[in-house]
Structure formats: C-alpha cells, structure tokens
Amino acid sequence: MATKTVVVLDYGSGNLRSAVRAVERTGVQVELTGDFEKGLAADGLLVPGVGAYAACMAGLKEIKGDRLIGRRLAGGRPVLGICVGMQVLFAQGIEHGVQTDGCDEWPGVVERLHAPVVPHMGWNTVEAPEGSQAFAGLEGERFYFVHSYGVREWTLETNDRTKAPLVTWARTGPTEHGGDRFVAAVENGPLWATQFHPEKSGDAGAALLRNWVATL
Template identity: 80%
Template sequence: MTARPTVAVLDYGSGNLRSVVRAVERAGAEVDLTADRGTVLAADGLVVPGVGAFAACMAGLRAVHGPELIGRRLAGGRPVLGICVGMQVLFARGVEHGVASDGCDEWPGVVERLQAPVVPHMGWNTLEVPDGSSLFAGVEQERFYFVHSYGVREWELVTNDRTRAPLVTWAEHGGDRFVAAVENGPLSATQFHPEKSGDAGAALLRNWVGSLRPSPVAASLGSSS
C-alpha cells in the first residue's frame, strides 16, 4: 500500500487552520498542524493558510521563522501552497490603509485594496485559468469561494523566457481584475479558499496532494541547522 504524502500546515496564529487541516486530510495527505522546524522542512508539502490583515499575518509568520522556512523549502524544490492571505504574503509588499508592509518577496508585486464598487469580494466566482494548469486539472470551468478585500492587481514577474514562466490564473470582481492563483514550480497559491469551495476545491487540493513526491533529502533538510 502506498504511503500517504505528508503535509505540514504552518501554525502561526492565523485563523481557519482546522478547516484547512481537515480539507487536506480528505485530499489524501497525512497532516500535521505545526510550526516545528524539522517537521515543516521534512514534510512532502507545506500549506501556508492565512486570514485577516497582511501585516498581522507577516508578524505571525516571522514569529515562527515562516519566511525562512518557506524559502528553504523552495530552494530545495519542496512544494509550498499558500491560501488567501497565505498567498498574499508571498508577494513583496502589502499596502493597507496607506501603510506598506514587507512580505516574503517570493514574487514581486503589491497586495492592495480592490478597486471595485463593493468590497469585500465575498462569494463564488469563476476564473480565467491558463492552458496547462495542473492545479486546476478537471475544474477549470468551476467556481471557487472568495472572501477578501485586497489582492494583487498586476503581475510583475518577467522571466524573458530565461526560466519557465509561472501560470497565473485571474478573476474579476466589480470590474477589477486580480490574481486568483499562481503555479510557479514548487510554489503554488490561491487567493480563494479551496477548503470552502465544495467539490471543486476538494478536487484542486487532491491535484496538489497528488503531485507531492517524497524526497530523499527531506530528512537531511529537517535535521540540518
């Protein structure tokens, strides 16, 4: 019998963690809710959830060395999935009420308030999924559940064909277009909540969990200083 992939859900004080844990478990993974360095680095996959304010989430992440752990995993090609504000903090900066906060800077770009007549954007929405998406395989035409007032309204990373360009999924609310998901090698993220998105969200999480592969370097990553 094939062992289930191991996934760490990063515990840094953000809300909604238990529902993420249950959803990833249902997707076929063995899940630890943890901030333990060794567990986070050794897991086959890491999920970074997040709800609330950008600056508060970054403060919580820094308290458990989250940016470093995310960076070390990605340097080793180890998968990471950000959800909602857990996606936003992967960008360079967030601006809330005129105050800028530094993010993890895995991607260039600014998280800013949506320019729509009604904010927050709350409810189900369709997506503009690019060809070749693995994350959305089989659910490209489905709707997903959003709850947010801020987003990335311009994709700034330019590869000039030197590396494979990320797959960027877009959505629109009130005439304002924003990044809804990104697939960039080992780093993936969704602005929407797959754990609240019914069958479509469950399928997306199964796609991600199904892509995880045990790595022979996981143990050494987890035990190294």
Template identity: 80%
Template sequence: MNSPKVVVLDYGSGNLRSAVRAVERAGAEVELTSDFQTALDADGLLVPGVGAYAACMAGLRAIKGERIIGRRLAGGRPVLGICVGMQILFERGVEHGVETEGCDEWPGVVERLQAPVVPHMGWNTVEVPTGTTMFAGIEDERFYFVHSYGVREWTLVTNDRTRPPLVTWAEHGPEGEADRFVAAVENGPLWATQFHPEKSGDAGAALLRNWVATL
C-alpha cells in the first residue's frame, strides 16, 4: 500500500522541517513546497504557522495559499492547520489594534488571551468532545502550546443543516483567572490545532497518525 502524499505548505512561516519530519514519521510521504498545483493535488495539506497573524496572512496570500485551502475544502480534500496555521482559518485576527482578514473558513476572531501571564507556553490538557477522530486514543494526554492569541468564542451555528464541527477547548491561567480558548477543531476534511503536535511527543505523534490515517 502506498503512503499518502502530504504537502507542508511553505509560505515563509517558521521552522517547517520539524513538521515535515513529524508527518513523515506518521507514515506519509511529505513534500515541502509553495507550488499551487502540487499543494492542490496532494492527499493531505498541512498549513503550519508561527509568528504574527498579519505576517502569516501576507505570506499565505503571496503564494495564493488561501485559494489552495478553499479549493481543497470545496472538493472535500483534507487540510490540517497548526498554531497560526489554525488561526488564519478564522474570519479575522486582531493584533496590537490592527485587524487582518483571514481565510474565513470559520467565523470568529483571533485575539489576545486574557490571562495574567501571556504567552501561554508549555504543556496543557485539553477538553476533548465525544466522537473525536483526531484525539482517538489520546483523549487524556497533554499537548505543547506556544501562543499569545487565540479564538476565545466559537460562533459557528449550523442549525443541524450540516454536521457541527467538533471543538476542543483548553484553559490558560490560574483557577478563577483562567481564559478559555479553542484548542482544536475537526470539521469534515478541515482539522486544526492551536498546539504544536510536532512538539507534543508521543501524544502529538499519535494525533498526526490519526490524521494521516484519514487521507
């Protein structure tokens, strides 16, 4: 049986080699590229992201990455966003008073976390929904986060016309002062994590294997 082919989208965002290696270890054949057609044709597309929302969106638009994502999803083809690669899937981001349009696959605003200490950096547990494929077998594990911004309110309402996305939550901060934010989303072919599976040890490796198994 052939390994599924995954493209890690290269749009100038951060250290991509660790993502490539992690997905290879999960059982996929991986190519790091910004080529439009190659990214469109792959069995799976991984969209990484490190740094500022506006800079990531500018890099993504420079290679028509938002069109790649949109066309893949219109055809039911899997996409996985990681960290800022998850954030840019939402409608918009607000950083330092600057508002930037995102890919608008989901409604919602990426904004600064409201916790006593920011950034949220280190290992944390997540609140996993029932019926998850992403977290199958790793529902009680911890994952590695590095971020100052997140989606603090989930606003998509499907009114039962389509299967609602499975939303995973996490909290950052001491009890009584903790801020709650979206940690992961499973929405048909579109999966995303605020944490870094490639930095999350065995649990992150298992999550990536779960994703590769769907391709």
C-alpha cells in the first residue's frame, strides 16, 4: 500500500519544522510547501498558524490557502488546523479592535479570552465528547496551549439535518476561580482543528496526530 502524504501548508506563519517532524513520526510522507496543487493532491493538509489572526489570514490568502481549504473540504478531503490555523477556520477574528474575515467554514468569532491571566500558556486538560476520534484513547490527557484569543461560543446548529460537529472544550483555569471556557478542538467530518499544539504536547499530541493520520 502506498505511503500516505501530508502537506504542511507554508504561508509564512512561524517555524513549521516542529509540525513537520511530528507528522513525519506518524509514518506518512510530509512536505512543507505553499503550492496550491500539491496541497490539493495530498492525502491530508495540515494548516498551522502562530501570531496575529489578521496576519495569518493575509498570508493564507496570498497563496490562495483559503480556497485550497474550501476545495479540499468540498471533496471530503481531510484538513487539520492547529492554533491560529484553527482560528482562521471561523467566520471572524477580532484583535485590538480590528475585525478580520476568516475562512468561514464555521460560524463564530475569535476574541480575546476573558481570563485573569492572558496568554493562556501551558498544559491543560480538555472536555472531549463521547465518540471523539481525535481523542480516542486520550481521556484525561493534557495538551500544550499558548494563546490569548479563542472561540468562546459555539454557534453552529445543525437541527438534526446533518451530523453535528464534535466540539471539545477547555478552560483557562480552574472552574472555581472563574476560568473562561473556550473551544479546544472540533471534529467536523473531514475538517479537524485544535487550539492546542499537538506537536508540542508529547505522547498525547503524537497519539492525536496518529488518530488524524488514520482517517486519511
């Protein structure tokens, strides 16, 4: 059987080598590129992202990355967004009063976290829903977060017309101290995304990436 291929999308967003190495360890063939056709042809597309929402969207549009994501999803081809690569999948981002349109694969707004300490940085547990493929075998595990913004409300309602996305939540701190809740991950058919960094999350992150690769 041919080795599966994954493109890590290079659109100028930070150091991507750790993501490439982490996916390579799952046994697939990985290429770091911003080429549209290669991104379209690969079995899986990983969309990373660090820094400001507006800058990431500008870089993504410069290589037609938003169109690439849409084309892949229209054909049911897997996409995984990580950190700001997850945030840009939502309709809008608001940073420092500036509103930026996202890829609009999901409704919702990326906004500053309502937390005593921002950024939310370090290891945290998540509340994964029953039936999650991403978190299969990872109940109670911790993942590495570093972010000041997130999606605090999930607004997509399917009204039972189609299978509802599986949404995983996390908090910026203990509930008893008023920790703010935000979306930590989403599984929506071929589109998966995580707010945390699986490539920086040790064995748990490696297992989640293997779970994603198993769907390719």
